[in-house]
Amino acid sequence: MKVGSWNEWDPLRHVVVGRADGTVVQAPEPAVVRDWPEHGFPRGTHGPLPEEVTAAANEQLDNFARVLEERGIRVDRPRPLDFGRPVGTPEWSQQSMFGAMPVRDVLVVIGNELLEATMSFRSRWFEFLAHRPLIESYFHADPDMRWEAAPKPRLTEASYRPGFWEEYDALPFEEQIARARAGELVLTEAEPLFDAADIARCGKDLFVQQSLATNAAGIRWLRQHLPEHRVHGVTFGNAHPMHIDATWVPLRPGLVLHCGERPAEEELLHHLEINDWQVVQAATPGRQTPPPLSACSRWLSMNVLVLDPGTVCVEASETAQMEQLDRLGFEVVPVPFWDVAPFGGGLRPPRRRAGGLLPQAVRPVLRPRVRRGLTALFSLSATVPGPRRAPEDAGPARASASCAPYDDQGEVRSGRKGSSAAHDPSLPGFRLLPIYRMSTCSWWDRNVRFRTPT
Numbered sequence: 001m002k003v004g005s006w007n008e009w010d011p012l013r014h015v016v017v018g019r020a021d022g023t024v025v026q027a028p029e030p031a032v033v034r035d036w037p038e039h040g041f042p043r044g045t046h047g048p049l050p051e052e053v054t055a056a057a058n059e060q061l062d063n064f065a066r067v068l069e070e071r072g073i074r075v076d077r078p079r080p081l082d083f084g085r086p087v088g089t090p091e092w093s094q095q096s097m098f099g100a101m102p103v104r105d106v107l108v109v110i111g112n113e114l115l116e117a118t119m120s121f122r123s124r125w126f127e128f129l130a131h132r133p134l135i136e137s138y139f140h141a142d143p144d145m146r147w148e149a150a151p152k153p154r155l156t157e158a159s160y161r162p163g164f165w166e167e168y169d170a171l172p173f174e175e176q177i178a179r180a181r182a183g184e185l186v187l188t189e190a191e192p193l194f195d196a197a198d199i200a201r202c203g204k205d206l207f208v209q210q211s212l213a214t215n216a217a218g219i220r221w222l223r224q225h226l227p228e229h230r231v232h233g234v235t236f237g238n239a240h241p242m243h244i245d246a247t248w249v250p251l252r253p254g255l256v257l258h259c260g261e262r263p264a265e266e267e268l269l270h271h272l273e274i275n276d277w278q279v280v281q282a283a284t285p286g287r288q289t290p291p292p293l294s295a296c297s298r299w300l301s302m303n304v305l306v307l308d309p310g311t312v313c314v315e316a317s318e319t320a321q322m323e324q325l326d327r328l329g330f331e332v333v334p335v336p337f338w339d340v341a342p343f344g345g346g347l348r349p350p351r352r353r354a355g356g357l358l359p360q361a362v363r364p365v366l367r368p369r370v371r372r373g374l375t376a377l378f379s380l381s382a383t384v385p386g387p388r389r390a391p392e393d394a395g396p397a398r399a400s401a402s403c404a405p406y407d408d409q410g411e412v413r414s415g416r417k418g419s420s421a422a423h424d425p426s427l428p429g430f431r432l433l434p435i436y437r438m439s440t441c442s443w444w445d446r447n448v449r450f451r452t453p454t
Helices: 051-070 132-141 164-169 173-182 216-225 266-274 298-302 319-327 338-343 443-447
Strands: 014-016 074-076 087-089 092-094 107-110 113-116 146-149 199-202 205-209 230-234 248-252 255-258 278-281 305-308 311-315 331-335 376-383 429-438
Touching (some): 051 074, 051 338, 107 199, 113 132, 205 216, 216 230, 298 311, 311 319, 319 331
Parallel strands (some): 014 376, 113 146, 205 230, 255 278
Antiparallel strands (some): 199 205, 248 255
């Protein structure tokens, strides 16, 4: 198995799907305050989620794993911890942890590097331990894998704005949006903080959302840690930003799904436009509210899992979103997943990418040229094509007219739609997914860059 992933759409071959076992409603801490009195957890209380809720989530997670395995995708699962036990460091104590469902929050694969995020909640400081046995096995299996962990944060009182939630919740919506755009949320800039789920990967361009879990110092750390990439800090018109994959989801080269209720910055839209990318507003969610005991928004409807550039998994009750993706040329795979929302997210929440070597059928798509490879929900590996080697009896290779135009160095060309170098869709590779994905890629995926707006 090789670890390597460069984007969010290459064919999925190996994933890590989380588990609901042991998940708890977090004890109060500076960054998190839960208040669900109607469901048995008034403000200030904590404890394990009800057994029937956990059983329903595990049933859907197990079914999701079977759906992926039936498509030839290798599925790994993390090892749950005793998340209800108190934890601490010499500088703080916390009465509970959280869970091991959203792998994507903790881990991200960038190229051949598997990176552990800092995490910004005390209740999630030790969550990486649920995934370490798998990470160790990938490290031993792949001599080229880079295993990195961002600096473990201190998470002292200096990392949080005192009295933030009481003050923020009393503000009018417009002022909350202004604060979010300015990055003036619960996290200070005392130390680098980020969740992996705030990162959207497009080759050598990484779009990182500043949010309730990621600060500007965290984005700066990623920029310094990944000098061969271009790290773009972004914000949206979202009063409670928490992870980018229910707001901004790259579906394939040239196409992004965007939450219209959370408008992107004009600079970001211009950035995509000059590189011939289409930004499509996600369909209106079928449900107006999240399920009980869930801190997620109704826009989990667009938290989809791309299996390859022509295939996507969507929550089974979100018919409008499925119909929209069908019109965009995708094969849509309905997956029941609503009962998993209380455990940390949708189909692309944790995402640890793990790679594999099995080929995957290539099907034509509307915009990008299809590639094959291995990926994982916490995707460890994904396939990226290299230069096409045309058969001797074949004519000149042609790129799709709707494919993003790249030059022979993998750089995105400007203003010349359809003038792309052709690439071999047969080379193996891997990528990261919400559950988690890894991928091995050729030079083409590694060197793709967006042209900078002028």
